Amino acid sequence: GAGVSQSPRYKVTKRGQDVALRCDPISGHVSLYWYRQALGQGPEFLTYFNYEAQQDKSGLPNDRFSAERPEGSISTLTIQRTEQRDSAMYRCASSRVSGGITDTQYFGPGTRLTVL
Amino acid sequence: AQKITQTQPGMFVQEKEAVTLDCTYDTSDQSYGLFWYKQPSSGEMIFLIYQGSYDEQNATEGRYSLNFQKARKSANLVISASQLGDSAMYFCAMRDRTGNQFYFGTGTSLTVIP
Numbered sequence: 352g353a354g355v356s357q358s359p360r361y362k363v364t365k366r367g368q369d370v371a372l373r374c375d376p377i378s379g380h381v382s383l384y385w386y387r388q389a390l391g392q393g394p395e396f397l398t399y400f401n402y403e404a405q406q407d408k409s410g411l412p413n414d415r416f417s418a419e420r421p422e423g424s425i426s427t428l429t430i431q432r433t434e435q436r437d438s439a440m441y442r443c444a445s446s447r448v449s450g451g452i453t454d455t456q457y458f459g460p461g462t463r464l465t466v467l
Numbered sequence: 468a469q470k471i472t473q474t475q476p477g478m479f480v481q482e483k484e485a486v487t488l489d490c491t492y493d494t495s496d497q498s499y500g501l502f503w504y505k506q507p508s509s510g511e512m513i514f515l516i517y518q519g520s521y522d523e524q525n526a527t528e529g530r531y532s533l534n535f536q537k538a539r540k541s542a543n544l545v546i547s548a549s550q551l552g553d554s555a556m557y558f559c560a561m562r563d564r565t566g567n568q569f570y571f572g573t574g575t576s577l578t579v580i581p
Contacts, residue, residue: 384568393471393558393571394512407567442512444569452500452562453519456569458512 353377355459357443363465364433372428372462376445383426384456385418388440394458397441400426433466440464470494471559473572480549481580487534488544488575490559496520499563501542503533506556506574515557518542549579 356375364370376383382401386394396410402423411417415433420426430437440463444456472491480486492501503515518526518533526533534543542561546553556576560569 382567386569391573393560393574394569395571396568399567410568440510444512452498452564453517454500454562455502455514455517457514458504460511463510 355443355445355457357441357459357462359462360460361463361465363467365467366434367432369429369431370433370464372430372441372464374426374428374443374445374459376424376426376443377447377457380445380447380457382446382448382454382456383420384444384446385426385428386442386444388442388461390439394442397428430464433464435466438464438466469572470563470570471561471572473559473575475575476573477576477578479578479580480546482551483548485545485547486549486577488546488557488559488577490542490544490572492540492542492559492561494540494561494563496563499561501533501535502560502562502569503531503542503544504558504560505553506558508555512558516544546577551579551581553577554579 384399385397388394398408400420415431418428440461442461443459446454446456499520501518505513516528516531530547532545556574558574559572
């Protein structure tokens with residue numbers, strides 16, 4: 352079946368603009384995760400959903416960042432009033448079940464965000 | 468404190484040789500999972516192999532195997548018979564019961580030399 356998809360793949364925006372990044376998980380996957388990956392670093396956790404419920408948002412850097420998954424499938428990560436330091440690769444991952452130690456996360460291709 | 472440490476920023480290996488990529492982890496949980504991902508230059512994150520903390524056998528998936536040493540808290544990835552297509556960034560990750568997230572290391576860049 353189809354993997355995790357993300358759109359747009361590339362986003363260039365001006366400082367101060369809002370951006371919305373979309374993630375479409377693997378069909379039937381319960382859990383959805385957002386990560387941010389700086390160049391030369393590993394992915395860093397932002398937030399996590401089980402179905403439509405946001406279970407953990409401890410990794411969101413500040414209140415300009417928010418995420419939703421209203422119907423338990425597609426998720427949107429929104430960054431308001433973007434700043435240059437927000438430039439990074441934003442990755443979405445999904446997993447079949449929730450909370451399992453063995454639960455593998457499957458990643459999307461990412462959205463490369465550049466804030467000018 | 469770093470949960471996952473990958474001390475090799477870059478590694479080189481001759482084609483057809485085996486290579487070991489190091490990973491050490493830090494957790495006080497007894498139950499946890501260890502994962503390796505490959506990130507080629509295209510940017511995807513490809514799942515390679517999983518090892519559970521209670522698994523007695525080292526995990527293997529084709530040319531990938533995980534050298535799991537629980538007492539040392541290490542989970543090294545071994546790639547046998549390296550191929551040019553193995554050139555990529557490799558990330559070690561862990562999931563434990565303190566959170567729902569994966570903790571990733573900083574990665575190791577592997578270059579396979581023909």
